[in-house]
Amino acid sequence: MKKTVLYEEHVRRNAKIVEFGGFLMPLFYTDIIKEHMAVRESSGLFDVSHMGEIRVRGKDANRFLNRLLTSFIPEDGKMKMYYGLMLDFQGGVVDDLMAYAYGPEDYLLVVNAANKDKDFAWISARKEGFDVSVVDESDLFSQLALQGPEAKNVLGRFTDYSLDQLKLFQFDHFQISGKEFLVSRSGYTGEDGFEIYGANADILALFSELAAEPEVTLCGLGCRDTLRFEAAMPLYGHEIGPEIDPLVAGLAFAVDLEKDFIGSDVLRKEKEEGLKRKVVALELLDKGIAREGYEVEADGKVIGKITTGYLLPGRTRALAFALVDADHAKIGMEVSVRIRKDLVPAVVRNKKFLDKKYIR
Amino acid sequence: MSKVLENLLYSKSHEWCLVEGGVAKVGLTDYAQDSLGSVVYLDAGEVGDKVKQFAEFGAVESVKAASDLMAPVSGEIVEVNQEVLDNPELLNSDPYGHWIVKIKVSDEKELDNLLDAKGYRELLE
Numbered sequence: 001m002k003k004t005v006l007y008e009e010h011v012r013r014n015a016k017i018v019e020f021g022g023f024l025m026p027l028f029y030t031d032i033i034k035e036h037m038a039v040r041e042s043s044g045l046f047d048v049s050h051m052g053e054i055r056v057r058g059k060d061a062n063r064f065l066n067r068l069l070t071s072f073i074p075e076d077g078k079m080k081m082y083y084g085l086m087l088d089f090q091g092g093v094v095d096d097l098m099a100y101a102y103g104p105e106d107y108l109l110v111v112n113a114a115n116k117d118k119d120f121a122w123i124s125a126r127k128e129g130f131d132v133s134v135v136d137e138s139d140l141f142s143q144l145a146l147q148g149p150e151a152k153n154v155l156g157r158f159t160d161y162s163l164d165q166l167k168l169f170q171f172d173h174f175q176i177s178g179k180e181f182l183v184s185r186s187g188y189t190g191e192d193g194f195e196i197y198g199a200n201a202d203i204l205a206l207f208s209e210l211a212a213e214p215e216v217t218l219c220g221l222g223c224r225d226t227l228r229f230e231a232a233m234p235l236y237g238h239e240i241g242p243e244i245d246p247l248v249a250g251l252a253f254a255v256d257l258e259k260d261f262i263g264s265d266v267l268r269k270e271k272e273e274g275l276k277r278k279v280v281a282l283e284l285l286d287k288g289i290a291r292e293g294y295e296v297e298a299d300g301k302v303i304g305k306i307t308t309g310y311l312l313p314g315r316t317r318a319l320a321f322a323l324v325d326a327d328h329a330k331i332g333m334e335v336s337v338r339i340r341k342d343l344v345p346a347v348v349r350n351k352k353f354l355d356k357k358y359i360r
Numbered sequence: 361m362s363k364v365l366e367n368l369l370y371s372k373s374h375e376w377c378l379v380e381g382g383v384a385k386v387g388l389t390d391y392a393q394d395s396l397g398s399v400v401y402l403d404a405g406e407v408g409d410k411v412k413q414f415a416e417f418g419a420v421e422s423v424k425a426a427s428d429l430m431a432p433v434s435g436e437i438v439e440v441n442q443e444v445l446d447n448p449e450l451l452n453s454d455p456y457g458h459w460i461v462k463i464k465v466s467d468e469k470e471l472d473n474l475l476d477a478k479g480y481r482e483l484l485e
Contacts, residue, residue: 016397032423033398222397222424289401289421310423311400318401340403340419 004049005142005200006207015220021113023050026220033313036226038217039189043148045210046219048195049203052116053141054109054123058132062104068126069099070246070263072256077101081169081184083254085246086122087263091270092242095119096234096254100171100184108137108182112236126262142203147193147227149357150215155183155194158209163194168358177209188224190231190356229308229321232281232351238292238307239279239321247271248323249279250351278329279307281353282320282346288339290320290346295338296328303328306337312353319353320346362391362484365456369432369471370480371414376456377432379471384433385459388420391484393455396422399448404429404460409437411463413470418460420451433470435463 002023010017015026026047028035038044056065062075069084080101086094095115100108111119120136127134146155152163161174161183171184179202187193198206210216225235234240240249247255247267257268284290290309295302304324311318320337328335331350336343368376374392378385393399401421411417411431418429439462444450450458465471475483 027424028397031398033400036423226423287401288403289426291426311421313423340416 002050004047005203006047006049009204009207010047013218015218018221020221021050021115023113025050026218028220028222029218032220032222032226035217035219035223036313039148039191039219039223039227041149042215042217043146043150043154043193044189044217044219044223045207046145046147046221046224047143047207048145048224049142050113051143052111052113052119052136052138053197054111054116054120055135055137056107056109056123056132057135058105058130060130061107061132064127064130064132065099065107066259067130067261068123069097070255070261070267072259073099073101073107075104078103079171081171081186085240085251085254086119087245087261087267088122088242089262089266091245091263091266093236093240093245093249094122094242096236096240098184098186100182115236140199141197142200144196144198144203144207144210145187145189145193146196146210146216147187147189147219148191151191151193152359154210154213154215155196157213158206168360176206179206181206185359188231188233189227190233190354191227192357192359225308226310226312229310229319230312230354231356232353234279235308239323244277244279244307244323245270248275248277275326277304277323278326279321279323280329280348281351282306282309282322282335282337283349284318284320284337285345285347288337288342288344289318290322290337290339290344296322296324296335296346297338297343298328298333298335303335321351324348362389362394363456364390364477364481364484366477368456369474369476370483371430371432371474372483373414373428373430375430375432377474378459379433379465379468382465382468383438384435384463384465386432386461386463387459388429388451388455389480390455392420392427393452396420396427397424398422399451402445402448402451402460404440404445405437407437407440411435411437413473420448429460431463432474433463433465433467435466437461438464
């Protein structure tokens, strides 16, 4: 089992530790609900050093990434981040990732921890015909996420860099408390915030400094999942995966079918023929919580299953994402969820659980 | 260190039970509530449900997950505690002060299958 540089610090701060993506990570420090609310109302600090980093460099790096990723990465993209999915030849998702563009010949891909080795092997195996180098740099980086409406104020205390010039999905390198970090205005919570990458040797000092600020609550992966769910972001292995492609998942905004990428022919054909299944949002109309794996029924038949579901902090009705037959995927349609011995009525609704307050 | 009360009987699945006049009050132990974290939802079955010893009769749910509630004795649910259904967080703040269901015990001999405080303490160690 792998540990991040901050593992001992999490244990010292009494975090409840769980295994995630091959790492021992904090699930929560005090309480998932409190940590969730802290990010919505003030700010939360996460250790996300488990995330993988893969460097792609070379003359053909831009063309290579446009071959690998569903989204279009413009050649003139510089110090900007691009969300994209990497598909296999059947259109299944290998991983979803953020590409940090330094320029057309230099990209840093930030990938899911559990998929990192698979991603590295997949990317490396696709290099033929491209002048690129692919290097796994995961061990060089530790990563923090500072998220929430107070994140900018807090981070601003430790740097002379003008954070206002950094908009959503932009990044830069600058000094925080005298050390250099890569900082992007981004996150996985639906709030304004920053993802901060630094040398392993520098991360504990920054973590401790930020954690000591009165607006900052330490947050574990428990609320990372409730927050990303409330922000309607997919999680690999739940809303996307080898069997759930990005069109089924409702991620067409990240799929450019005007270009050719691995899996694009499969998706074009699927789109032409019409999707057979879709990931939808459900709101339960009665008490109960729809959990991952629970069956969704309509007209006495199983028509799908829950991919993620929570009773979110501050809400009275449970929400869920479910992968269902396309016949039952229209907003307003009524279905039911099998929760133990009960069939609980639910309605297909929009995915806007939350008003996002990004700084664009 | 989780609290264990002397006068109660315990199941290995971390329910407590107090039998008076043939009726068992059933709740969640301190260890169980602490392992679960904040309880956000409780499904305790319904009055009239027949339950079997060590079989699931409901669920207690934290933000993260649902855990089965197991009946420490066989019998029939004769009352469900509406106060904890409405305020499941009471199971965190005072687990032994709040029973979840009352079960009319069908066979008191089954109580021998439960742990006393000493036995439950040993289980937790």
